[in-house]
Amino acid sequence: xxxxxxxxxxxxxxxxxxxxxxxxxxxxxxxxxxxxxxxxxxxxxxxxxxxxxxxxxxxxxxxxxxxxxxxxxxxxxxxxxxxxxxxxxxxxxxxxxxxxxxxxxxxxxxxxxxxxxxxxxxxxxxxxxxxxxxxxxxxxxxxxxxxxxxxxxxxxxxxxxxxxxxxxxxxxxxxxxxxxxxxxxxxxxxxxxxxxxxxxxxxxxxxxxxxxxxxxxxxxxxxxxxxxxxxxxxxxxxxxxxxxxxxxxxxxxxxxxxxxxxxxxxxxxxxxxxxxxxxxxxxxxxxxxxxxxxxxxxxxxxxxxxxxxxxxxxxxxxxxxxxxxxxxxxxxxxxxxxxxxxxxxxxxxxxxxxxxxxxxxxxxxxxxxxxxxxxxxxxxxxxxxxxxxxxxxxxxxxxxxxxxxxxxxxxxxxxxxxxxxxxxxxxxxxxxxxxxxxxxxxxxxxxx
Numbered sequence: 001x002x003x004x005x006x007x008x009x010x011x012x013x014x015x016x017x018x019x020x021x022x023x024x025x026x027x028x029x030x031x032x033x034x035x036x037x038x039x040x041x042x043x044x045x046x047x048x049x050x051x052x053x054x055x056x057x058x059x060x061x062x063x064x065x066x067x068x069x070x071x072x073x074x075x076x077x078x079x080x081x082x083x084x085x086x087x088x089x090x091x092x093x094x095x096x097x098x099x100x101x102x103x104x105x106x107x108x109x110x111x112x113x114x115x116x117x118x119x120x121x122x123x124x125x126x127x128x129x130x131x132x133x134x135x136x137x138x139x140x141x142x143x144x145x146x147x148x149x150x151x152x153x154x155x156x157x158x159x160x161x162x163x164x165x166x167x168x169x170x171x172x173x174x175x176x177x178x179x180x181x182x183x184x185x186x187x188x189x190x191x192x193x194x195x196x197x198x199x200x201x202x203x204x205x206x207x208x209x210x211x212x213x214x215x216x217x218x219x220x221x222x223x224x225x226x227x228x229x230x231x232x233x234x235x236x237x238x239x240x241x242x243x244x245x246x247x248x249x250x251x252x253x254x255x256x257x258x259x260x261x262x263x264x265x266x267x268x269x270x271x272x273x274x275x276x277x278x279x280x281x282x283x284x285x286x287x288x289x290x291x292x293x294x295x296x297x298x299x300x301x302x303x304x305x306x307x308x309x310x311x312x313x314x315x316x317x318x319x320x321x322x323x324x325x326x327x328x329x330x331x332x333x334x335x336x337x338x339x340x341x342x343x344x345x346x347x348x349x350x351x352x353x354x355x356x357x358x359x360x361x362x363x364x365x366x367x368x369x370x371x372x373x374x375x376x377x378x379x380x381x382x383x384x385x386x387x388x389x390x391x392x393x394x395x396x397x398x399x400x401x402x403x404x405x406x407x408x409x410x411x412x413x414x415x416x417x418x419x420x421x422x423x424x425x426x427x428x429x430x431x432x433x434x435x436x437x438x439x440x441x442x443x444x445x446x447x448x
Contacts, residue, residue, distance in 0.1 A: 035347070038350070040305050041149065044353070047357040048356045052097060070364050072364075085101070101327075114386070114387055116410055118372070118389065123436075125439075128400050128407060151412070152354070164412075166197060171433070176297075183286065183303065183304070267288055271337045278326070300424065338379070345378070348423075369404075374415065391406055411439075416434060417445070418448065
């Protein structure tokens, strides 16, 4: 039986043949199975140097010396070397997770998390010597929150509407908005050239008046009339633009109804959500949608979820630890939720942030940097290790931009291409998404 969803996917109801005109060549091949990428945006610039701290005496003393004024704000013992959660896998650097990130230490040590050590936007491979000599090509608008978070998602400064994760979906030719989902405030990571996707409000999904209801205003007749109106039933347009608007509206309505079903069933989200943890509650929604993927009929999905508050110029000792604890708990609970439904190998979660922060603290916080750590979690991840070099926790080395802020050694193109390759995007598709990736060594970033 052909469903309304099947019809909407395969027919443009007399409109222009968008599929044959718009899709890249890589989209013509279908990759079997289901996979999902879940991006967590850490809005404000996560201080990587306060996530993993040296746990050998000389290195720890140097690290704490750079941050002496700021560390006075922490509770006694909160950042002592004895409080760190050690990295126990073979070959790991002499670093430990801070106390608030014990759950992330668990993920790392069990092999479910890899850490990309110094990643960020680059125009080309760059060193401190090139920056000092004025010969380096630098990304635009470094240190700007809006622009750097936009570059991380879209490869362009603030204003670009579509992200590289969403454009991965384009390579499979899928117009379905259910393939591109944002939770919370709109962000460009998941929308793409072919579909803006769907943005969910935290904890709920609101349908248009009458949709999914048996009665409105006491009438059993009105819901069907509202649906006829929303869907433009018995209406067609000779105008191509208006016909495509109607087609997109119908796809969005179908997607919204499917999502409401998934969120109502709560197949997996109940095990993910944690009291008082907004991120885990957002990821619980993601978990329910993933668990419902066979009913929605999508084989690839990207999700974008945001956390706020990481701009810790001041009062870092008060502001950052609760965020670290929230992130750590949510990552572990989400991964455990995927394990519970047998989908841990099909889902990869990763973090991105505006930029890292300076190793050298100010009076009670840290300032804008450039490169930083990204955390990648999933059953398919080759975890319990760092991807890329771990620069020294010092100043004056070859990747020190200034005051210990790092010049990235891994580009977004390398990072994103590793995720996209796992996702099933071939090299031609990755070239479509990341036109400048030929400037970087794609074999240097092996996450899986």
